Amino acid sequence: DADVTQTPRNRITKTGKRIMLECSQTKGHDRMYWYRQDPGLGLRLIYYSFDVKDINKGEISDGYSVSRQAQAKFSLSLESAIPNQTALYFCATSDRLTNQPQHFGDGTRLSIL
């Protein structure tokens, strides 16, 4: 089983819809991250959480929100999806000894029409 599981793996939806991407991990790590990847732009940090009570904005948090329901779960929501949020989304985790992501999920490919 994967250490970091993202669901769904693929999603196609329409502009204006609310979407939730889910991430769960079995690493026992305190720290979790959401990144977005666009062609030619590398990975950009959306939100990160260093523990259940800690939520921080990354460099591109506008239009997104997150929820850290438990140590093992970190969800990303698009409140009202727009086409330029079409991208590949990655969840990652790390232990408390580092704030550099160590384990990534396989990504969610999101298309907004």
Add this chain to the structure above:
Amino acid sequence: LAKTTQPISMDSYEGQEVNITCSHNNIATNDYITWYQQFPSQGPRFIIQGYKTKVTNEVASLFIPADRKSSTLSLPRVSLSDTAVYYCLVGGGHQAGTALIFGKGTTLSVSS
């Protein structure tokens, strides 16, 4: 947040040693340097991490000069399966309050 600069792309042949250098002139005292590998349609995979001097594991070596303003990932005897994008990431350890931003990475193409 430390900014990193890497070559956009590199080409190599099977069996050669590949060195990818990353510049990080504004690295902070408590920053670590981490390298990742990413294949298409997969999440990045942690390769190696270091703070100073040299670190070696089963897949790569990481060379960090004394001033820590750059680092070099060394892949010995690459194979076709090493074709991927490689990211250098610089940031603090557990004391830091901020997470990290990836650069655009280096696309390594290995040919036979």
